[in-house]
Amino acid sequence: MTNNEQKSVFFINSLLVGMILVGTLNTLVYKYQNTTVIDGVTFIHPYMQALCMFVGEACCIVFYFVFKMKAEEDPNKENGGFKILSIPALFDGITSSLQHVALNFIPSSIYQMLRGGLMIVTAGFSKFVLKKQLSKQQQFGILLAILGIFIVGLSNFLFRKSKSDDFSWEIKLISIALIIVSLFTQAAQYIFEEKLFQKYNYHVFYVVGVEGMWGLLYFGIVMPILNFIPCNFEEGCVFRNGQGYWECTDVFFQQLGADAWLTVSVIMGIFSIALFNIFGVNVTKYVSALTRTVVDTIRTILIWGIGLIVTATTSRVWENTSKWANLIELIGFVLLVLGNLIYKEMLKISFLQDKKKVLLEEQ
Template sequence: MAWTKYQLFLAGLMLTTGSINTLSAKWADMFSAKGCHDGAEHQFSHPFVQAVGMFLGELSCLAVFYILLSHDRRRSEPKMNPGQSFNPLLFLPPAMCDMTATSIMYVALNMTSASSFQMLRGSVIIFTGLLSVAFLRRRLMASQWLGILVTILGLVVVGLADFVSGNKDDKHKLSDIITGDLLIIMAQIIVSVQMVLEEKFVYKHDVHPLRAVGTEGFFGFVVLTLLLIPMYFIPVGSFGGNPRQVLEDALDAFCQIGHKPLILLALLGNTVSIAFFNFAGISVTKEISATTRMVLDSLRTLVIWAVSLALGWEAFHGLQVLGFLILLVGTALYNGLHRPLLARIPCCAALAGEDGDAEETERLMGNGRAPADGDS
């Protein structure tokens, strides 16, 4: 079936904004500017300030939800389902997971390449699958277990590629690259806890996806903004990446933005893109399918990688190609993307349906939204 112009627009919007989300965050990390005391220029290393901007983007989804709801109620026959009433505090635990994971990932993005950052985020399916079995009593299909094993292999290959490139990379130290990769994987464990919490306590309340994203964004924005105050006084040595060597120096971030306004453009790109990415992702799931959303999310990794190579942000490494392909296969197996292909082959049609029905596949890939980027 041919896509409509609106569906093509949504697919393009999701792919574009999802790619901009990671690329703009990495672009901000690559700037150097003077800080508050007009000393020597130093790198813009403010992951927690970036995370606040990301949550501001998520929070804007709440405004979009109420705008759409208000517009729908003016119709003679409203079509939008606002969902059930719920206690907003239900979103506090997953929002705290989101806040922690996003902050860790922005720290890691300072240490490694944008493409490796995006590829390693695929490890979330390993921990989500295992936690779903342990806490949601879910039975994973054979293809999902195989997908997890293939994904582990892909992570090993990507990690090996980073190890090899780390010895030749002038932009990142080998120790920083390895630490960054490990932090990304650690963050995916927290993201998987977030997803399990959302499914166990949130989704059964039939909350509209935009409202869910916006509510989590509200909690993340408020809590992390308040945490910037104690972070200003917590010494962490050279790990801080700012002149005062504290956990986060928000004042230094604003001073650097004042000296180099292009940093603000990169941060706004991150904030705006995460809002549009969540909207586009939800709309793609609704208007086309969750399968299409997962394919577009995989293509996003390819776009980020291609742009990073074109801009000279990183060098080409053959092992990374192999790692990406293996991760792609692992993701496809876990999310059941192989079934439509098998169903078209007469001798394999039975295999396509033996692992579960289409509704289960859509549930695994859909759930209305994906974890945020900092999309998440």
């Protein structure tokens, strides 16, 4: 093996490890924020968190210009523009808002595993929008993943946490519904981006960075409105002078000023999402989207394990402490992983193999 090959192997392994660690950090950082209580008030700011996420995405445009990245020129494609990227950015904004709201009220591992359903929705969109065909094995993998997702979601309602600051099952049900809706908006974003890449010459870092800039513009318009729309729910509202609102930017910064570690976590969230995009895009470029999917599954295991440790050793409730709930989650998680592996054909089922397989292209 040559020095260049050795360096390449080291580089790729570094990307994989980096993606696992940074991706885990990003989810846990948001969970830390959502379980922080200041003067008896829980830090609940899903829309400001989404805004911070777009700040991180916009950082990718800095990397694009600093490192003078250029898209590979395909003479059969046009040069992509700035404005059209506002559409996937809108989908991204809706997705992020819904998921950040949900993460306030359910364990981070369940949040992460339910997001695994993105494979199902994307497969459906690919079939009906992009007219791609699914093999029998892929269909079986999707069904197995659906079963796993159902079991994981069910565990959080059958068994309550042992600590007193648990949320009601109603708000958990709403949170899971929000995640399911977000899967469709996120899949729409991915499908739209795929069509853009088919037609235009784009560098991935440029796409991510510009979408981040569009997201900042969207939230710059929406945020003042959310600050004055009353919120009458008992849970999930941000309160200012006894009145609940969908978001309170001033309260967000007041709470940051009152807790230095909370401020650090917000900064870490901004940079971790930027790094996560960098690692993820490079894994897709130098290895495959399949590897990126497997790595994301490994991240889920770490999130679940760390969440259990935090819940058992601190006053923060990140995961369900019931051993039966954890056992059910583990079963659901195994089925979800198997579904992903079968769908991606890392595990081949002989009797499901088609003579002429038409595989769904890597997302």
